[in-house]
Amino acid sequence: MKILILGSGGREHALAWKVNQSNLCDKLFVAPGNAGTAEIATNLSLALNDKSGVSDAVLHLGIDLLVIGPEDPLVNGMVDFLKNEPKLKDLLIVGPSAAGALLEGSKHFAKQFMLKYGIPTAASEIFTKADLAAGKQFLSSLTPPYVLKADGLAGGKGVIITKDLNEAEKSLDRLLSGQFGTASENVLIEEFLDGIELSLFVLTDGNTYMILPEAKDYKRIGEGDTGPNTGGMGAISPASFADVNFMKKVEDKIVAPTIEGIKSEGFDYHGFVFFGLIKVGDEPMVIEYNVRMGDPETQVVMPRIKSDIVPLLVATAQGKLSEVSVTFEKNAVATVVLVSAGYPGPCESEERIIIASRENKNIISFHAGTIQKKDGLYTNGGRVLAITGLGNHLLEALSNSYGGVGSVKWEGMNYREDIGFDLIKSI
Ligand code: AMP
Ligand code: GLY
Numbered sequence: 001m002k003i004l005i006l007g008s009g010g011r012e013h014a015l016a017w018k019v020n021q022s023n024l025c026d027k028l029f030v031a032p033g034n035a036g037t038a039e040i041a042t043n044l045s046l047a048l049n050d051k052s053g054v055s056d057a058v059l060h061l062g063i064d065l066l067v068i069g070p071e072d073p074l075v076n077g078m079v080d081f082l083k084n085e086p087k088l089k090d091l092l093i094v095g096p097s098a099a100g101a102l103l104e105g106s107k108h109f110a111k112q113f114m115l116k117y118g119i120p121t122a123a124s125e126i127f128t129k130a131d132l133a134a135g136k137q138f139l140s141s142l143t144p145p146y147v148l149k150a151d152g153l154a155g156g157k158g159v160i161i162t163k164d165l166n167e168a169e170k171s172l173d174r175l176l177s178g179q180f181g182t183a184s185e186n187v188l189i190e191e192f193l194d195g196i197e198l199s200l201f202v203l204t205d206g207n208t209y210m211i212l213p214e215a216k217d218y219k220r221i222g223e224g225d226t227g228p229n230t231g232g233m234g235a236i237s238p239a240s241f242a243d244v245n246f247m248k249k250v251e252d253k254i255v256a257p258t259i260e261g262i263k264s265e266g267f268d269y270h271g272f273v274f275f276g277l278i279k280v281g282d283e284p285m286v287i288e289y290n291v292r293m294g295d296p297e298t299q300v301v302m303p304r305i306k307s308d309i310v311p312l313l314v315a316t317a318q319g320k321l322s323e324v325s326v327t328f329e330k331n332a333v334a335t336v337v338l339v340s341a342g343y344p345g346p347c348e349s350e351e352r353i354i355i356a357s358r359e360n361k362n363i364i365s366f367h368a369g370t371i372q373k374k375d376g377l378y379t380n381g382g383r384v385l386a387i388t389g390l391g392n393h394l395l396e397a398l399s400n401s402y403g404g405v406g407s408v409k410w411e412g413m414n415y416r417e418d419i420g421f422d423l424i425k426s427i
Contacts (some may be wrong), residue, residue: 001310002026002061002064003028003065003066004067006067006069006070007033008048009070009295009368009383010383011069011297012033013033013299014299014303016037017364018305019067019310019313020041021308022310030042030043030044032044034370038372049076051082055085059088064091065094065310065313065314066082066092068094070292071104071291074104075098075102075153076098078095079098080097080098092317093270095271095291096267096291097268100206100262100268103273104291107150107152107188111126111188113261113265117258117261119257120286122287124188127187128176135189136169136172139169144192145162146162147161148172148187150184152184156231157180158183175187196241196279197219197287198216198277198278198284199274199294200214200250200274201213201214201297201301202255202272202274204269205315205316205321206270206319207263208259208322209256209273212326213237213301213304214238214239215237215297215301216236217294228344232337234334235296235297235334236335237297237332240394241423246279246284253284258273271316272293273291274297295368299386303388304331304333307327311324332392332394333391334391334398334401334419335389337415338385338413339415340414342382342412346382347379349379351410351412352375352411353408360403362400363389363401363404364387365387366386366388367385368383368385370385379410384413385408387401388401394420394424398419
């Protein structure tokens, strides 16, 4: 088969790494990809939202299977566009249509969906600019911390959590005054949930589902979970607090009703569902849905899947997920994200990356913002590499991951030194 993966992050490199191991994969393309994907696939110079560019590439290269990595093209209707092209009627696509992608594209839509299907989530109210005064009044009726969320996609920056009422009111004002353009025309004010977070991934063909390994993501820039939110500074899998009893509750109260809801709504949904969960006491609740895999969670989930992933992706696209099964490795995997100086703010400079040569099958370097130049590898953005370590248990995985980190260097490189440590203490 000829397979194309859309995206350029660590998530797409990890997907490409797994797909590339399949005997069913004859030729692999990644668009636009990065220096890491270029080592195992052919990178195509295509913009993520270039619908006709993707359509032309699929046609001319004879792509059989397309896997869409990030949310943007999904929310923008890439799948609908391709499925409406008669010439592409045989193309298999992993990724939901725009209607299903609204589960990530609109937090209000997702909330309404959860309420309709009885899925546990934080209570919330929605406000527009016209209701600013009512919004402020609502804030003052709540106990802190206050949680404010831009309704639409805001590049992971649309959630504000503060204990200060004055700050919350100012944030509401800023959001409704167009801080994120149309994405913050509507703002949700939500009950604060106190607990430990978990990322869970499911493949669905819109009818049945397959649960993949869970992961814990470390979202804040600073050690001890401090400072601004990022796309994720590291991840581990499995997460020890997600025991069998808890996961049974997750499946019964959240996963099954969500897939039932997707079916009842008639979404054309063939792809991943990423459940952003929080364990409050012993009960799971949904913080958010995403309609794709997570980054950096994919970098720990892929090495835990033992089965060939291509038949699973094909079955998802064909609506035949009930005909395939999956097996997992009994390993632990950790990843540490190496970022540029200034991240999560803008990172303009390109720095030369020095990687000491090493051969260790328990360390995988997944690339994100990297670019290969004539004289070597350079940084190309804020999130640069995810150094993944495999082990028999979490401590070994972390030790391999941090061992790998020790052989990478560039000017201004930053990373968290405490990924996974909260879970080591509790062992
Ligand atoms: P989201 O973009 O919805 O995933 O939110 C980003 C982060 O904000 C989440 O990963 C949580 O850490 C935090 N968060 C969002 N909603 C809540 C909530 N209702 N209670 C507590 N923390 C939240
Ligand atoms: N790591 C969180 C996300 O991919 O949204």
